[in-house]
Amino acid sequence: MxxxxxxxxxxxxxxxxxxxxxxxxxxxxxxxxxxxxxxxxxxxxxxxxxxxxxxxxxxxxxxxxxxxxxxxxxxxxxxxxxxxxxxxxxxxEGDRAAAAAVAEEYERQGYDVGWGAADLVNRWRETEIAVSRDSPLAPLRSIAADHGLEVVDTGYAYHVKSAExxxxxxxxxxxxxxxxxxxxxxxxxxxxxxxxxxxxxxxxxxxxxxxxxxxxxxxxxxxxxxxxxxxxxxxxxxxxxxx
Incomplete structure (x- = not known):
């Protein structure tokens, strides 16, 4: 069209x-x-x-x-x-502090959220954290579960968020x-x-x-x-x- x-x-x-x-x-x-x-x-x-x-x-x-x-x-x-x-x-609706804790633990384990120093993807987020799909998913899911959160793959990023x-x-x-x-x-x-x-x-x-x-x-x-x-x-x- x-x-x-x-x-x-x-x-x-x-x-x-x-x-x-x-x-x-x-x-x-x-x-x-x-x-x-x-x-x-x-x-x-x-x-x-x-x-x-x-x-x-x-x-x-x-x-x-x-x-x-x-x-x-x-x-x-x-x-x-x-x-x-x-x-x-x-x-x-969400728990930004818990999502940030997931990202911090993910990075402590040697992984990277994948957006560079400016991290424009997360800079203005208030309820969740997004991680690049180029980064490993399995450890992210494991850490998120430990914090009572879930990871959703939207096809563009992995989103760490509250299930609610x-x-x-x-x-x-x-x-x-x-x-x-x-x-x-x-x-x-x-x-x-x-x-x-x-x-x-x-x-x-x-x-x-x-x-x-x-x-x-x-x-x-x-x-x-x-x-x-x-x-x-x-x-x-x-x-x-x-x-």
């Missing part, structure tokens, strides 16, 4: 569409993790609230909302941080604050960390590059991958909205 076609799709979105919750990496991006420019008019024209839900730290989805020109409804850190609107209250925090749990909170039932939401994602979102939302779509967990949990799986998959998902959801 060309950019002009995405503009046409944006203009034809049915008013009956419910609020959207969309992942970033692997869903709104291409295979180099660059935001697909074709998703911008779709999200900007969505007829109901849009929630950006990601494993990234809070500044990333906030900035994306700013640049897309939509309200700041965000879920960050796999549900560890959530905010409904810029005037809302930032909510936290999830995008789905955060979405349940935001749904109430935004004045919607949970099953009114339409979800699009690509990873195991989107499964909890799919379980909460009324309809869910996994893009073609999704992992097995997301594919099995979704109501629909697109043939296309990444940004193309997102646009295909929008077409499918629009058809459901018009049915």
């Amino acid at each position: 060309e950019f002009a076609d995405s503009l046409e799709l944006a203009a034809s979105l049915p008013d009956s569409l419910g609020p959207l919750v969309a992942d970033i990496d692997g869903t709104l991006t291409n295979d180099t993790r660059t935001i697909d420019p074709r998703v911008s008019p779709i999200i900007n024209s969505w007829p109901a609230p849009v929630v950006i839900a990601t494993g990234k730290a809070m500044p990333y989805p906030v900035a994306l909302c700013e640049f897309l020109g939509i309200e700041i409804n965000v879920i960050a850190e796999n549900g560890g941080v959530a905010l409904a609107g810029r005037s809302g209250r930032i909510q936290f 925090q999830s995008k789905g749990r955060a979405l349940s909170v935001l749904a109430e604050e935004l004045g919607y039932e949970r099953d009114a939401f339409l979800a699009v994602g690509d990873s195991v960390n989107d499964v909890a979102t799919f379980e909460v939302a009324g309809l869910s779509v996994a893009v073609g590059n999704a992992d097995d967990a997301a594919t099995e949990a979704a109501d629909h799986v697109t043939e296309s991958a990444f940004g193309d998959g997102f646009l295909e998902a929008v077409l499918w959801l629009s058809e459901q909205g018009n049915s």
Whole structure:
């Protein structure tokens, strides 16, 4: 689909569409993790609230909302941080101190979280720690378990977090604050960390590059991958909205 076609799709979105919750990496991006420019008019024209839900730290989805020109409804850190609107209250779920202790022990044992001295991946995290997938997973899981935490492999990083925090749990909170039932939401994602979102939302779509967990949990799986998959998902959801 060309950019002009995405503009046409944006203009034809049915008013009956419910609020959207969309992942970033692997869903709104291409295979180099660059935001697909074709998703911008779709999200900007969505007829109901849009929630950006990601494993990234809070500044990333906030900035994306700013640049897309939509309200700041965000879920960050796999549900560890959530905010409904810029005037809302930032909510936290997780144990940053325990996650930091896991990272410290991991490094004491001779491993590296893998992001370099600046560590921009973790610099603004408040509820979890992310480790590069180039680093060994088995010792990380073992240390995390010793601290009562779990490790989730999103396909982009290993996330050390509390078992209680999830995008789905955060979405349940935001749904109430935004004045919607949970099953009114339409979800699009690509990873195991989107499964909890799919379980909460009324309809869910996994893009073609999704992992097995997301594919099995979704109501629909697109043939296309990444940004193309997102646009295909929008077409499918629009058809459901018009049915």
